[in-house]
Amino acid sequence: MTQGVSRMDVVVAAGRIEDVAVRTPLLRSDVLDALTGGEVWLKPECLQRTGSFKFRGAYNRLAAISPEDRSGGVVAYSSGNHAQGVAFAAKLLNMPATIVMPSDAPGLKVARTRSHGAEVVFYDRLTEDRGAIATAIAKKRGAVIVPPFDDPFVVAGQGTAGLEIARDLEAMDKTADFAVVCCGGGGLASGIALGSGLPVVPVEPQGYDDVARSLVARKILAVENPGPTICDALQTLFCSPLTFGILSERALPGIWVSEAEVMAAVAFAFRELKLVVEPGGAVALAAVLAGKVDVRGKTVAVLLSGGNVDTEMFTRCLRESA
Structure with a gap:
């Protein structure tokens, strides 16, 4: 048991949602692997029902x-x-x-x-x-x-994506070194850590790196001077004791990415992966593409957490990353 949520809770959740949720695949891209020097397995939760995990x-x-x-x-x-x-x-x-x-x-x-x-x-x-x-x-x-993340059932449900990652990699006789996960309040990151058993790198937008700072300080810190961001899905002002407790045990150091790096990731996903990913759902991919997470010689899982993006924002990402 970890801070009120166990891997068994994730297994139970998987059974509960099995007939209603999409079992999203793991995808690879030769272009992405060549750019990063790693073996990157993408979990496209942008293909999930309602467009996100x-x-x-x-x-x-x-x-x-x-x-x-x-x-x-x-x-x-x-x-x-x-x-x-x-x-x-x-x-x-x-x-x-x-x-x-x-x-x-x-x-x-x-x-x-x-x-x-x-x-x-x-x-x-x-x-x-x-x-x-x-x-x-x-x-x-x-x-x-x-709540969006401060609930054991919610965390366990998000963890089912991690459980699928672990099972799919095992079926291919592969072992990942870690997972790179988009992070707001930490529900997905903590769930992936529990479900996959992998260390996780939480990735946040610039200006909203409270989880990364909290992990360093070993206590929950809030966002300082919150402002506008294209990553609307990740504008959480602080994580919860539940998610912080899990991440403090299972997370690698957190990082943040700039809006330019996020837009480049949205454009890359569309042009090279043929996937529509919203800015908040692309921060983990942005971190890998920008080299902020070193995946050279490693096997890693990367979450694409959502694809609900307005036409205007999507067009801006493509235009400014041309």
């Missing part, structure tokens, strides 16, 4: 709610990917869902959240407390709160 944790959490407690529905807070995951999971399980989203969330993510039948409540991410808003709504309606 978040569906795994959301469905695992909602499916674990007892039938007698489902009538009040669920309340979640998210900039978009967790929102869509929870909304779709609730739709599949016939539960009402309310999502507290920042007013500057990408229009695509808001529209898709609503398309699954969820109610959207907006807030200002810099001046209002989304957790407090969600708590008030949940109390009024008798709903269950589904």
Whole structure:
């Protein structure tokens, strides 16, 4: 058992989501291997239902709610990917869902959240407390709160992607040295560490490197002077005791990538891998492409965590990385 979540919890989650989640493949690229000098296996969670890994944790959490407690529905807070995951999971399980989203969330993510039948409540991410808003709504309606990362069921659900990585590599008689993972609140990174058994390198956007700094300080530190970033999916201001506890035991030093490096990764994924990846979902690939994670002579797994990107942002990434 690690900080309230065990690998067995991940195995149980895998059974729970098996019939509803996409078992995304591991992909390789000769071009990527030649550029990096390593054997890079990509886990394209941009191909997951709702366009990101978040569906795994959301469905695992909602499916674990007892039938007698489902009538009040669920309340979640998210900039978009967790929102869509929870909304779709609730739709599949016939539960009402309310999502507290920042007013500057990408229009695509808001529209898709609503398309699954969820109610959207907006807030200002810099001046209002989304957790407090969600708590008030949940109390009024008798709903269950589904956090984006600070929940054992959510972490275990995200860990199913790591379990798949481990099983696929084993089937090929291969062993990876570590995994490179996109990181906001640490739910995916800690889940991958548990599910795969691999050390993980958490990668964050420039200006949002609180997990990397927290690992060095050995205590949870918040983002300093948060500002705009194209990686809207990773604008988490701090990790949780749950995810930090797991990462403090299992993570390698964290790193950050610049917006130019992220845009280059989005463009590379489209041009060379034929995949649409959103900026927040491309930070791990950006770290490898930029040489900030040295993979020479190593076998590594790299998460492409989401693909929900507005046309305007996607076009900008392609244009500025031409």
